[in-house]
Amino acid sequence: MVIISHKAIREFAERFPKLLVPLERWYSVTLQADWKGFNDIKKYFNSVDSVGDGLFVFNIKGNDCRLICRIIFRTRTVFIRFIGTHSEYDLLDFTTL
Secondary structure (H helix, E strand, O other), X not given: OEEEOOHHHHHHHHHOHHXXXXXXXXXXXXXXXXXXXXXXXXXXXXXXXXXXXXXXEEEXXXXXXXXXXXXXXXXXXXXXXEEEOHHHHHOOOHHHO
């Protein structure tokens, strides 16, 4: 998959360094994947949820943070839309992602 962009991971990891390794693992696995749909993602990340409109929520490091991305399967493109703590996630307006 093509991931847009790694910058979000770097910026979040500056605030929470202990999450850099799990986020980099997500990045590496996703970069090498060739997902055709939600079931393919579940094979790699059992804790992923589809929240509609092409958005998927990944729980990182046992729910220490959440990563939301929009995936366009046809073009194999993943757009990181949000990385944050649970309290930050709870404040999100999904219509703006």
